[in-house]
Amino acid sequence: MKLRAGTHELPFTKPPKVVLLVTIPFILLTLISICHPFKYWQPNTYLKSITLSSVNNPDPPSSSSSSVSRVIVSGNNADTRTVVDAASAGECDIFSGEWVPNRRxxxxxxxxxxxxxEHQNCMKYGRPDTDFMRWRWKPFGCELPLFNPAQFLELVRGKSLAFVGDSVARNQMQSLICLLSRVEYPIDASYTPDEHFKRWKYVTYNFTLAIFTSPHLVKAKEADADGPTHTGLFNLYLDEFDEQWTTQIDEFDYLIVSAGHWFFRPLVFYEKQRQVGCHFCRLENVPDLTKFYGFRKAFRTAFSAINSRKNYKGITYFRTFAPSHFEGGLWNEGGNCVRTRPFLSNETTLGGDDMELYLIQIEEFQKAEREGRKRGLKYRLLDTTQAMLxxxxxxxxxxxHWPEEKVVLYNDCVHWCLPGPIDAWSDFLxxxxKTEGRRSREEKLSSSDKRLRAI
Incomplete structure (x- = not known):
């Protein structure tokens, strides 16, 4: 698939039935938790990823000596390629592969x-099968080592890492805490009782872990708890930073930024303090600019916030979104996710709105990386979309939850069981x-070469 430049905003002039179809998942989001966003996944477009190593090197290398490189192929034309994350030829794309059994x-x-x-505590609440916990990600052309908690803590000794995003970001943080628990548990070092802004301290390693909850990444305000589709209505100030996290990042060595699922909700867009449009707001004389408009602008503003921080020197990891998997109906019409095995890579594809959103994420990431490079900032792509698909x-x-509980909760095909597939995100991280030092040296050498050629 060839990455496209520019915007990809599609008009939404759908009949009421389709409007309900698109917004229904976000009713579930509200009912589960204010921080449990998600999106509907219905792949229908061809997406195939291959690795540079599979083309140039028939012998699979160890990924411990490789950087991340991605080549996306459009259709069956192997000559149409775009390198998403720069790396030298012959290295392995750890984000392209298959799930293989892991009985350990x-x-x-x-x-x-x-x-x-609690809502991701699948074994506590009686999930009968256990094989979903026993798979590991196997990249094509190399091996991805399983997470080593002691090695991780040594690498981040004296440093700090913050997650910025929605409840899936929290899901990821909790997975990391559980994986690290084999070595050490952290103590609560939060500066506020607000659960949306937690900090944890690994005392032995002087390592701080934090979460900044910001589902839209920009300044946002809930305008109506009910809204036009009973899922709430949010005002998004697309050109204004969310200072609850942007003013806090200077002290962090690593950021892991992610978002996406809350942009399916009814939204009203503001720029320069003026209302410019909306997404499914159903307000008179307010143009529907679609979720894609707000999605792109929000990421652009969030990345601009990072690049504008004079004292921020950290590495920004951008994690692409993870899919939901409803089958057999909508979430409130019996839709469920009852499969007990992963798909093979040729059994499903990324498509529809999700492909559009993914492309927007990649494009805005690339722009931010170029701008950040001018002042020495580093951006890395943590591309989890294909694996989680x-x-x-x-x-x-x-x-x-317990089946007898009188709670208004439906089948959750959005978040991830712990233990579960999301643990592989720590393998990636x-x-x-581990490869950051070598990659940083390569980037410095490349930058020096460019300066010499310019002389």
Whole structure:
């Protein structure tokens, strides 16, 4: 697939039935939790990723000696390529691969880790199958080492890492805490009782872990708790920073930024303090600019906030979104995720709105990386979309609460069981940290070469 430049905003002139179809998932989001956003995943477009190593090197290398490189192929034309994350030829794309059995897993349980959120505590609430915990990600052309908690903590000794995003970002943080629990548990070092802004301290390693909840990444305000579709209505100030996180990042060595799922909700867009349009707001004389408009502008502003911080010197990891997997109906019409095995890479594809949103994320990431490079900032792409597309078996489904509980919760095919597939995100992160030193040196050499040629 060839990345496209420019905007990709599509008009939404749908009949009421389609409007309800698109917005229905966000009713579930509201009912589960104010911080449990998600989006509907219905792949229908061809997406195929290959690795440079599979083309140039028939022998699979160890990923411990490789950087991240991605080549996306459009259709069957192997000559149409775009390198998403720069790396030299012959290196492995750790984000392109298959899930293979791993009988050594899981590495923690709901009995050994207290950080698991109740709605992702699948074993506690009676999920009968366990194979969803026993897979590992196998890139094409190399090996991705399994997460080593002691090695991770040594690499981040004396440093700090913050997650910025929605409840899936929290899901990722809790997965990391559980994986690290085999070595050490952190202490609560939060500066506020607000659960949306937690900090944890690993005392032995002087390592700080934090979460900044910001579902839209920009300044936002809930204008109506009910809204036109009973899912709430949010005002998004697309050109204004969300200072609850942007003013806090200077002290962090690593940021992991992610968002996406809340942009399906009814939204009203503001720029320069003026209302410019909306997404499914159903307000008279307010043009529907579509979610794509707000999505692109929000990421652009968030990245601009990072690049504008004079004292921020950290590495920004941008994590692409992870899919939901409803099948057999909508979330409130019996839709569920009952599969017990991953898809093979040729069994499903990314498509529709999700492809459009993914492209927007990649394009805005590339622009931010170029701008950040001018002042020495580093951006890294943590591309989890393809791997998680293949894991319909990893969601809590109905195992996020007791069946006899009188709660208005439906099948959760959005978040991820712990232990579960989301643990692989730490495999990715550790591998990227391990190769960071070599990659930074290569970038400096490349920059020096360019300056010499300009003389």
């Amino acid at each position: 897993a899981p590495y923690y349980t709901n009995q050994t880790c207290w950080a698991i959120h 293949l894991r319909p078996d990893g969601h809590p489904s109905r195992y996020g 550790l591998e990227m940290l």
